Every structure is written in structure tokens, then in C-alpha cells.
Amino acid sequence: LFLVLPFTTPGTTVLHLGPLAATSDGLLLALGLMLRVTASALIVLALLATVEPIRLGQALARLRTPVRLVQLLLLVLRYGALLRAELRRMREAARARGFRGGLSIHALRSFGWLAGMTLVRALERAERVEEGMRLRLWQGALPVAAPGRLGRADAAFGTGVLALALLAVIGIR
Template structure:
């Protein structure tokens, strides 16, 4: 386990996207992704255009490619699935170069790749321009139930702590000559995972104690409410609006 993923997603900057209030971005992102998903799978050109829009949004963050590319890797499993799809799907077939593939599988695979990539690039654009703290505030502002906001907030806060603990346990095991080479190592790894789980649980209890000691009664205080101008809302929702128009347009034309 290297450095904890997620903890360093945000990259400082001063672009339109960086300046937009987090809750407008979050709503814009959700609406955009839902609209893109609603575009019929056969409309590859329209989906390609929306992907281009997503990429443009990502590029507008002016975050260096070396930061962006590793974060885009999250799509890999979906891409692999999309590549396999034409070969395993059933129905009418078509020739693709030297091989014969399923027609519906191919259409679905291209649509999956286009929609998936669009979702990932816009989500990364959101992640690199939004501080974890602002994400939590945005969720709170959007009236997401407190327990969910708390879980998200604790995850942001404690991912590093738990990853660190895991790293220390690994070093401690290795220092006593342990190496996970065969199935016989599994009980040791399982015991380690169990120990980590219990430690995290105990930490949870201590954190709760610290919260109660500072007057927590079950509701998170909303300390710094977010606000947004109509202009900011318009900017944040613009890509979603385009996607909705495209989606409706394709359906009307089809």
C-alpha cells in the first residue's frame, strides 16, 4: 500500500472550476453524468462529443497530466470489461478486421467506454478542484443525512491513519522474517487484517469519546454554510444542460 489514495486528490489552483462553490460543482457533476448515461447507447457521435466536453472541462482545471493520468486509471477495470464485451455477448455478429464479434456487444462496449470515460474525467475534474473539507461541507449543504456525511468525513480524515497503521504492521511482520509467499501465509495476513479492524474499531470508540467530550449530541454543527450566486450555478450546470439537450435531441431524432 503506497500513499493513501484519495487523500491527495485535490490540487491547488485558481481556475473557474477551483473557484466554484463545491455544492454547485457536485450537483453539476451528478446532473451531467446522469444526462450522459441517459443518451442512447447507439448514439456514438453524440457520446463522443460529450466526452470531448468532459475532457475540455478537465483540461480547464490546468492540472498537470502527470497528476491526472494516475487518477484516471480507476477506469481500467471498466475498460477491460468493455474490451471483453464484444467477444462474449450473443446475438447478430459482425466482422471487425480479422475477428467476428457480437454486434450488440460492440455497440455496448463503445458506449460503455465513452460513457465511462466521460464520467471518470468529469469526476476527476471535480476531485482535483475540490478540497476534501469543501466536499464534506457540500454534502452537508445538500442535506445529505448526517451519518453519511460523517462517514465520508471520517474516511477522508482517517484513511492516512489506517494506511499508516497497516504499513507499520507490515514492517513489523517483515522485521520478524515474514514474507507472504504461499497459502500458508494467509492465516497471518488474516490475523493482521483482523487486528487492524479491531484497532480501527477502538479508535472509533476513542474518537466518539472525544466528540462527546466537546459537547457533541448527535448532530453535526453546520459551521460555515456555503453560498452560490445564480451565475455560479449557471456555470456549474452548463455542461449538464448541454448533455440533457444532446440526450433529448438524439431521442427526438431517433
Template sequence: MSVHALAVRAATIGGPLARLDPRSRVLAAVALVVTIATLHRLDVLLCAVAGAGALALVSGQPLRALGHRLLHLEGFMAALLLLLPFTMPGAPLLTLGPIAASEAGVLRSLDIVLTVNGCALVVFALLAALDPVHLGQACARLGVPQRLVQTFLLTVRYGAVFRAEIRRLTESMRVRGFAPGTNRHTFRTYGNLAGMVLVRSLERAERVDEAMRCRGYSGRLPIGHAGRFGRADLLFGFAVLAAACALVGADRLL
């Protein structure tokens, strides 16, 4: 999506979280992900996942997007999760012929599934609908080096350009009868595609660089910022802190 489309999407999703300073969302996301990653008790983890799920619902984003994300995550972790029960030693819970799923392995798998999904829900709820330009600005105001943020902002802008470029090229390949398969022709075609896009991007980079210099660029651009830290942020910050303390407390003390 273009910078404009991403900004429009962020603005139309709205919801109570949109009123927060982007810095609060970034800090809260990091704090909650770190908290959930340190939990070990399954019941506490379940509470954390439920809370993160509620936050995702409140964020006002379409549930289909969430489902898509979580499904991708599960496919990703399948190798890890399906193997753990059978490779970890312990009392067998389920026997399939010569192999047995150990109780320890199953519990470990459950622990990972809950942790990974909880963290993914937090990132979805707090950051997925955040305009990437605001994310960059928030990071700059939180102390991330200016040059890195500047590069990030330009990448957001040109990422959309080159996604469109690649889409256009692959479409023109398809209408000319290109059907990808595992063969030399496919690899050569994709190699040419990557090479072509690289050539165009280098030319584009030169033009952008010259345009920036013409406008007096000397290593610094204003990054700007959106949002102000207000009462809503204070309340949200306390709520996040309280939730994190409660989860860690329950995990360690109960």
C-alpha cells in the same frame, strides 16, 4: 493522505476550477456523468470524451495521475470488453479460427469504452482534486443527511490514520521476513493483521467518542462550508448545461 495533506494538495493544484463553489463541482460532475452515460452515437460520445479530456487538462492535475486512473479502469473492464465482440450475434467483422467478432459487438464495446472513459474523465477533472472535507460540506449543503456527512468527514480523517497503521504493520512484517504467498501462513498473518487493526480501531473509537462527549457533543457538530456561489459558478453552470443539452440534442436529433 491525511486531512491536512489532502487539503494542501487541493489548494496547490489550483487552476480555474478551484475558484468554483464545491457545490457547483459536485452538481456539474453528476450532471455530466449522467449526460455522458445516456449518449449512444459514437461520434457524439467522441465529442463528449474530448470535452471531458479538455476539462481534465484545465483542472491542472498531473497527467500521470490521470493515466494511472484510466489504465486501472481498462484493466477492470477487460473481461467485459474482450468478450462482447465474440459473444454478441451479428455480421462477423474479424474471424479468428472458429470464433468471429461481430460488428455489433465491436461497436458496443467501443460505446462502453468511450462512455466509461468519458465519465471517469469528468470525475477526475471535477472531483479528484477537491478537498474531501469540502466535498462533504458541499454534500451537506446539497441536502445529504447530516449524520451521513458527519460520518463521512470522520472517515476521511481516520482513513488516513488506519492506512498509516496498516502500512506500519505490513512494514514491520516485511522486515521480519514475511513474504506473502498462497499459503496458510499468509492467510493467518493477514487475518491477524485485520483482527489487530480492528481491535485498535475499536479502542480508538471509544477514545474519540469520549473526547467528543467531554466537549459537549450531543448528536450534532457544525459541518461548516467553503466557497460561495458567485458569478464564476453561474457562468460555469450555464456552460455545463449548454454542453449537456448540445450533447443530448446531437445524440437524439441528428
């Protein structure tokens, strides 16, 4: 949508890309939309950054999010961090052996080996996790804890978030 708006909105032409003409009004609309999306994403990320993954999964399950989607999200959060740590360890090991990177054939081949080893280790870890889940009689669903009670701090936080959202909406218009 960001790419289409400048070329489909009528107005004063400011840029030509072959047969396409971008307008100033379209560019401003695209910029405004991009800023809103970015602000919304930052707010959501700020709220979710303080939540442990298991509590996030339980909250999504209580909101009747499809079970497979919740499980996938939790696995990505858990094992994505582990794979990043594994990749970081392998890069540090390569640096300790004197590898400096770059765009030479040797460096590109080394990056290929690094990517391949990361995938091999990820597969090995996935097999160990699958075996552990089978041994623990995984039922295919997350246990969902009973909902907790809202306290005064929760109510104050929710009120603050709603007030900020209202200010953002009023400020945009």
C-alpha cells in the same frame, strides 16, 4: 449492464458462452458505455481531489444531502486514510522482521493476523473517537459554514468545466 448488453443486443454473433451468444453490436455498446462511465468518474474524481473533505461535506450539506450520508462520507474519508496508514505501518514492521509473503501456510496465517490486528486497532480507534466526540458534546450534525462568494476564478473554472462537458457530449454523438 456491461455484462448483459453483449448478450441482449441483436447483431452478428462473435462469441458463444454456453447457451449465450455475444454480438459485436452489444460488445461495442458495452464498451462505449464503459468508456463514458470511466470518463465521467475521472472528471468527478479530478474535481473532488482538490477539495478538502470538510468543504466537501459542507457543500453536500448545503445541497441538502441527508445528514447521515454526509457524516458517513466524511468518516470514511478521514478514517479510511488512517486505517490504510496503520496497515502500511504493520506491513512495514512485518517486512522489517523478515516476512516476505507468498502463498505458504505461514504467509496466509500471517496475513490473517495482520487483518485481525487491523480490525482490532480500528475498533480501538473507533472507541477513542466516540469518547472524544461525547466529551466534545457532539450534536450529531456538521456545522455548516455560510456560503462563500464566487469570484472570477470560480466563474472561469465553472465555464471551462461546462465547455469541456459540452465538447464531450457533442463528441460522443
